[in-house]
Amino acid sequence: MNEFIVILGWLGLYGSMALGAIGSIIGCALAGQAAIGAMLETEGGYGRYIGVSVMPSSQVIYGIVIMFTLQREITAVNGSAIFAIGFLAGLVLLFSAILQGKTCASAINAAKAKPEIFGLSIAPAAIVEGFSVFAFVFALVIAGGIPSGV
Amino acid sequence: MMIDPYVTLISSLPPHTPQLFATRQTPISRIKLNERLQMLTPEHTQDLALIENLVHWDRIAISTTDEEMVRRAEETMSSLRNQFIKDIIIWRLEERTAVAALRRKYLGFDVPKSGMRWGYGQWVGHIERHWHEPTFALEKILPWLEEARQLLNEKNHLGLERLLLSLVWEYYGRVVAGHYFDFEAVVVYVLRWDVIDRWSRYNNRLAKQRLERMVDSGLGEFNAIFA
Numbered sequence: 001m002n003e004f005i006v007i008l009g010w011l012g013l014y015g016s017m018a019l020g021a022i023g024s025i026i027g028c029a030l031a032g033q034a035a036i037g038a039m040l041e042t043e044g045g046y047g048r049y050i051g052v053s054v055m056p057s058s059q060v061i062y063g064i065v066i067m068f069t070l071q072r073e074i075t076a077v078n079g080s081a082i083f084a085i086g087f088l089a090g091l092v093l094l095f096s097a098i099l100q101g102k103t104c105a106s107a108i109n110a111a112k113a114k115p116e117i118f119g120l121s122i123a124p125a126a127i128v129e130g131f132s133v134f135a136f137v138f139a140l141v142i143a144g145g146i147p148s149g150v
Numbered sequence: 151m152m153i154d155p156y157v158t159l160i161s162s163l164p165p166h167t168p169q170l171f172a173t174r175q176t177p178i179s180r181i182k183l184n185e186r187l188q189m190l191t192p193e194h195t196q197d198l199a200l201i202e203n204l205v206h207w208d209r210i211a212i213s214t215t216d217e218e219m220v221r222r223a224e225e226t227m228s229s230l231r232n233q234f235i236k237d238i239i240i241w242r243l244e245e246r247t248a249v250a251a252l253r254r255k256y257l258g259f260d261v262p263k264s265g266m267r268w269g270y271g272q273w274v275g276h277i278e279r280h281w282h283e284p285t286f287a288l289e290k291i292l293p294w295l296e297e298a299r300q301l302l303n304e305k306n307h308l309g310l311e312r313l314l315l316s317l318v319w320e321y322y323g324r325v326v327a328g329h330y331f332d333f334e335a336v337v338v339y340v341l342r343w344d345v346i347d348r349w350s351r352y353n354n355r356l357a358k359q360r361l362e363r364m365v366d367s368g369l370g371e372f373n374a375i376f377a
Contacts, residue, residue, distance in 0.1 A: 030157055034331075037161025040186075105157050106330060113165040 002076035009079030012086030013070050016139070019090030020063025023097025027056025027104070034105035038112040048111075048118065052104050055125055059097040062136040063090060069143045081146045085139050092135035100128040154331035159189040161331075166342050170319040171312065176346045183343060187336075194333050200226045201235065201337060205242055206344045216250070220267040234334050238325060238341070242318065244271035248292055249314065251277045252285075256302050311352060319345055 031053035038049050066089050070082050107121035163186060164177040178186075190198065203209045204226045210219070223243055230236050247269030254262070261281035262268045269277070273288065280287040285295040294317055301310040319342065326338040 030154060033157035034161040037158040037163075040158075040162040041164055102154065102330075105154070105161070109161045109330075112161065 005076045005079035005083075006074050007079075008083035009074035012079075012083030013067060013074065014086075015083075016066040016070065016086040016090040016093070017060070017063040019087075020059040020061075020066075020093035020097065023094035024057050024060040027059070027097035027099075027101025028054060030098070030101035031056060031104035031108065034108040038108050042112055045115065049108050052108055052111075052122055052125070055104050055122075055129065056097040056100045058129065059093040059100075059132055062132060063093050066090075066136065066139045066143070069140050070146070072146075072148065078146050078148070085142055085146070089135050089139040093132055096128055096132035096135075100125050100132075103128055155191075156189065156333065156336055157331040159186060159331075160335055160339070162186050162189075163339055166339070166346065168323075170316060170345065170349065173346060173350070175350050176343055178343070180347070183340070187340070190333075190336065194336070197230060197232070197235065197333075198337060198340060200229055201239060202340065202344065204239060205341065207348060208344075216268045220270050223270045232333065234325075234329075235337055238322075238337070240271055241321060244273055245292075245314070245317065247271050247273055248277070248286070248288065248295055249298060251281075252295070252299055252302055255281070308352075315345055315349055 032050075035046075035049035035053040039046050066086060070086050072078070072082075074082060103125040104122070107118075107125060110121045111118040163183075166177055167173045176183075187195065187198070204222060214222075223239075226239065227236060230239070250269055254268070261278055264278075268274075273286075276288065277286040285292075285299055289296050294313060298310055298313055301307075301313060322338050322342050322345070326335060329335040329338070
């Protein structure tokens with residue numbers, strides 16, 4: 001049983017970063033495709049399309065920071081706590097990155113047709129980012145209460 | 151991974167105008183549109199061709215009989231796998247069936263003989279049973295039918311064309327809600343492109359006729375100069 005909890009601890013430790021990375025890959029790919037499509041149709045403003053398309057990359061950074069915060073000797077005492085925080089934060093980062101990618105793609109598509117709404121169109125993506133920041137910050141706060149390995 | 155497979159394609163297409171009759175040309179040329187549609191998978195390219203061949207008037211020869219059209223519709227329906235696309239096509243064919251019935255009646259035809267394949271969809275039998283009613287007892291389900299009948303009786307063909315195109319335009323706008331970067335969104339984009347194309351060609355034809363009339367009236371007595 002103790003070994004199983006230790007395995008879970010390792011899953012949680014690396015999971016926050018891995019799930020965040022998967023989300024960022026999918027989110028950036030979605031928004032990037034929209035940016036490429038918009039560049040085919042428009043004559044300028046390419047930089048801002050690419051700029052918006054990399055917004056979902058922040059989730060992997062949050063994942064890395066959570067991983068380093070959780071890093072300690074994993075034992076049967078703290079394994080389950082590390083798993084719970086790392087895995088759940090990772091899930092939040094995964095979904096927020098994918099859905100942020102979708103909102104970024106929609107923003108690029110809309111701003112291509114109506115450049116004057118560019119600023120407003122990225123507001124939904126910023127709000128999605130806000131939720132992943134909540135998960136990130138509170139993962140750090142909760143991680144402070146995890147008992148040491150002994 | 152099939153998360154929104156056509157993000158690039160949809161983003162590369164210029165948007166349609168919200169108001170159909172406010173535009174005088176398609177937002178993108180057919181050549182360019184076809185270039186962009188090369189991003190579709192072979193299966194989706196085939197499906198789109200089937201849909202356009204059935205729905206776009208320019209792909210239907212004038213000599214095509216009603217029976218051939220019904221047969222083509224049945225073949226297309228059995229080939230398509232996407233229920234959303236099937237529903238769109240069925241709606242369009244049922245709308246055409248109702249208009250065809252109005253035109254038949256306007257031209258003085260009697261109720262189609264039993265077994266005759268003149269229309270497609272759920273209203274064919276209902277229309278045959280209510281042939282002698284002005285709008286085939288469908289006015290509650292298809293409220294635009296009464297206006298279409300009036301326009302037809304007034305010989306206002308342009309008005310009828312506008313009514314039918316605006317119906318189709320609004321229908322496409324309604325059903326595409328919730329589809330952003332998928333095949334359904336691509337199909338609706340192309341079908342709306344076809345509607346604008348038809349309307350802009352219709353205007354061109356009118357303009358050409360008007361120009362010819364003006365030229366003829368301007369030439370007047372010089373018409374026979376080379377006779």
